[in-house]
Amino acid sequence: MSGTDPIPAASHIQLDALGHDLEGRVVLEGISVETRARRIGIVGRNGSGKSTLARLLAGLIAPTRGSLRVNGCDLAADRKAALREVGILFQNPDHQIIFPTVTEEIAFGLRQQGRTKREAETLAVETLIRFDKEGWRDAYVTTLSQGQKQLLCLMAVSAMAPKLLILDEPFSGLDIPTKAQLARYLGLYHGTLIQITHDPREVEGYDEILWLDQGKLRMHGSVAEVLPAYIEEMTRQGEADDIADLPG
Numbered sequence: 001m002s003g004t005d006p007i008p009a010a011s012h013i014q015l016d017a018l019g020h021d022l023e024g025r026v027v028l029e030g031i032s033v034e035t036r037a038r039r040i041g042i043v044g045r046n047g048s049g050k051s052t053l054a055r056l057l058a059g060l061i062a063p064t065r066g067s068l069r070v071n072g073c074d075l076a077a078d079r080k081a082a083l084r085e086v087g088i089l090f091q092n093p094d095h096q097i098i099f100p101t102v103t104e105e106i107a108f109g110l111r112q113q114g115r116t117k118r119e120a121e122t123l124a125v126e127t128l129i130r131f132d133k134e135g136w137r138d139a140y141v142t143t144l145s146q147g148q149k150q151l152l153c154l155m156a157v158s159a160m161a162p163k164l165l166i167l168d169e170p171f172s173g174l175d176i177p178t179k180a181q182l183a184r185y186l187g188l189y190h191g192t193l194i195q196i197t198h199d200p201r202e203v204e205g206y207d208e209i210l211w212l213d214q215g216k217l218r219m220h221g222s223v224a225e226v227l228p229a230y231i232e233e234m235t236r237q238g239e240a241d242d243i244a245d246l247p248g
């Protein structure tokens with residue numbers, strides 16, 4: 001990637017007694033957090049509510065209870081603000097990509113932000129150049145590997161220049177070299193980053209960690225405060241056998 005984005009101010013995230021139900025089940029409850037940290041990790045076991053919190057933070061769903069603001073905006077109510085403030089990368093790029101070619105895919109988000117067709121295409125090409133991928137301009141998405149598709153998603157979201165980027169385990173299915181390469185591209189994103197993971201190693205260098213446990217905020221603090229306690233608890237739970245338990 002050549003060139004870097006200007007460094008924006010850190011995002012202000014405010015969650016106040018946030019709760020969310022899915023199909024009548026409480027999935028998140030009583031989450032209160034205020035932070036301006038630049039690198040935030042959200043850790044927790046499978047089913048602890050991490051992806052639901054990511055979707056709430058991106059304004060893709062509205063909270064059932066409480067409130068959520070990013071840079072003062074209620075993103076679920078203000079679609080324009082959501083497109084300006086937040087980008088999200090999902091685990092499966094096939095759930096994110098909707099256009100047949102690389103340039104069309106990158107241009108789509110820019111069109112959603114209100115740019116003209118010509119502006120969107122110009123910015124899409126500029127983004128490809130910034131990532132040293134100009135050769136991908138007319139490539140068909142079906143010809144890309146999973147890692148390349150994730151890079152396309154990262155380019156598409158970067159083109160929109162969100163102040164907050166949420167990663168919902170986008171690299172979890174990729175091999176180690178592909179992961180490392182994508183992490184390098186990601187290192188050049190200078191906005192606020194929230195990474196969802198169950199693997200504490202992925203967020204070791206982060207500023208703050210939120211630990212979700214069965215839909216509740218178990219801990220919020222520095223890496224040094226939260227990760228050792230999380231690892232100890234995960235090790236303890238690994239020695240038990242709750243995999244057979246079905247939700248009540």
Ligand SMILES: Nc1ncnc2c1ncn2[C@@H]1O[C@H](COP(=O)(O)OP(=O)(O)OP(=O)(O)O)[C@@H](O)[C@H]1O
Binds near residue numbers: 044051
């Ligand atoms: N559409 C849905 N309808 C009903 N329940 C759901 C739905 N999506 C998720 N859930 C439930 O909500 C809970 C939290 O799910 P969520 O995907 O947010 O957790 P997660 O921490 O991201 O899990 P994982 O690490 O496995 O992705 C789980 O018990 C899940 O079964």
